[in-house]
Amino acid sequence: SQQGEEDPQALSIQEGENATMNCSYKTSINNLQWYRQNSGRGLVHLILIRSNEREKHSGRLRVTLDTSKKSSSLLITASRAADTASYFCATEDNAGNMLTFGGGTRLMVKP
Amino acid sequence: ETGVTQTPRHLVMGMTNKKSLKCEQHLGHNAMYWYKQSAKKPLELMFVYNFKEQTENNSVPSRFSPECPNSSHLFLHLHTLQPEDSALYLCASSFRTGGYTFGSGTRLTVV
Numbered sequence: 001s002q003q004g005e006e007d008p009q010a011l012s013i014q015e016g017e018n019a020t021m022n023c024s025y026k027t028s029i030n031n032l033q034w035y036r037q038n039s040g041r042g043l044v045h046l047i048l049i050r051s052n053e054r055e056k057h058s059g060r061l062r063v064t065l066d067t068s069k070k071s072s073s074l075l076i077t078a079s080r081a082a083d084t085a086s087y088f089c090a091t092e093d094n095a096g097n098m099l100t101f102g103g104g105t106r107l108m109v110k111p
Numbered sequence: 112e113t114g115v116t117q118t119p120r121h122l123v124m125g126m127t128n129k130k131s132l133k134c135e136q137h138l139g140h141n142a143m144y145w146y147k148q149s150a151k152k153p154l155e156l157m158f159v160y161n162f163k164e165q166t167e168n169n170s171v172p173s174r175f176s177p178e179c180p181n182s183s184h185l186f187l188h189l190h191t192l193q194p195e196d197s198a199l200y201l202c203a204s205s206f207r208t209g210g211y212t213f214g215s216g217t218r219l220t221v222v
Contacts, residue, residue, distance in 0.1 A: 030208065031208070031209075033210055033211075035211075040199065040216070040218065041215055041216065042113065042117075042201055042213035042214050042215045042216050043154075043201070043203075043211075043213040044113070044213070045210035045211060045212065048209065048210050088154070090211075092208060098144075098156060098159055098167060099144075099203075099211055101146075101154040102153055103152070103153045104153070
């Protein structure tokens, strides 16, 4: 069954605005990862946050993790048209290295 | 290029055909995966190989047959597929834990 669920399913913003996407999951995790996918292409790993971390930054990306609420958020600051893509969260469980993906958020950044 | 190469990029096959998808990585990763991505559905994990040993088979129909001859190569053999098997098939690799590196995928159409 699906472990992660992203919210919203679709998001449309103007260039320069911030974009926030949320992810909820169901079971205990070892880490949570965010990926980006351009249409019809493979996924690109963006950032990994471990279960004992609460916040992580990478360039214009900021990820938070709240294990008590089993949720994470991805913030993209000062968005650009090139950020238009689908964004997925994925969780790695404590038992091994299998990633389970959510349905994704489709982000459109209008120039 | 991500370091994970999938061929072919596109494949059209009839329901009686036999074809194979190929995935190759030279990142030194010890785990490789097949995922299926269908329209409007989350990514589905199909098979997992750790150090060439299959460790996961997520109730995938037998018309899909994986093969991992070494830690750098992964195949997905296809035979007597159905139209609903049309999807983007993604290969990924990783170390024991951490971020996954995905290939660009094979767009499969079953006619």
